[in-house]
Amino acid sequence: MRRAPSQQSTIDADLTPLIDLAFLLIVFFVLVARMSGEQLPAIPLPEPTAIAATPAGATRRLAVNVLAEDGGAVLTLAGERFASDAAGLERLASAIARRLRNDPRVPVDIRADRSLTYRAVEPAIDAITTAATQCGTRVTIRVCALQADVGTP
Secondary structure, X not given: OOOOOOOOOOOOOOOHHHHHHHHXXXXXXXXXXXXXXXXXXXOOOOOOOOHHHOOOOOOOXXXXXXXXXXXXXXXXXXXXXXXXXXXXXXXXXXXXXXXXHXXXXXXXXXXXXXXXXXXXXXXXXXXXXXXXXXXXXXXOEEEEEEOOOOOOO
């Protein structure tokens, strides 16, 4: 008995209704999202106050630089140079006190040359605490070391 030659059947899937359904769903969700956004009341959001949340340069600060020079240390504040002797430290304390009277909450950064010892940095800390005592305020002091060859923290 002979078999009839097999006919190949092809199955065609019409994707047009599926594509229409996808576009209808997209239009539906876009319209729903637009209408739900119009119904929301305007809510004032709180501003972050944590130091980690403030952008760089947003807060004022004083920077006291302690630089190595001729076997000793030279202190600078806003481009003004102060000797590390008693008279220079007194001038530095009064300059810091003037700035603290304008803004008592301003933090003070001590940027010290990495090649210096603590003994060279300690007078800057003493001048800052003297200035804070003169103003009757508390001061936040941060100390960072500068690279000897670059001059930046």
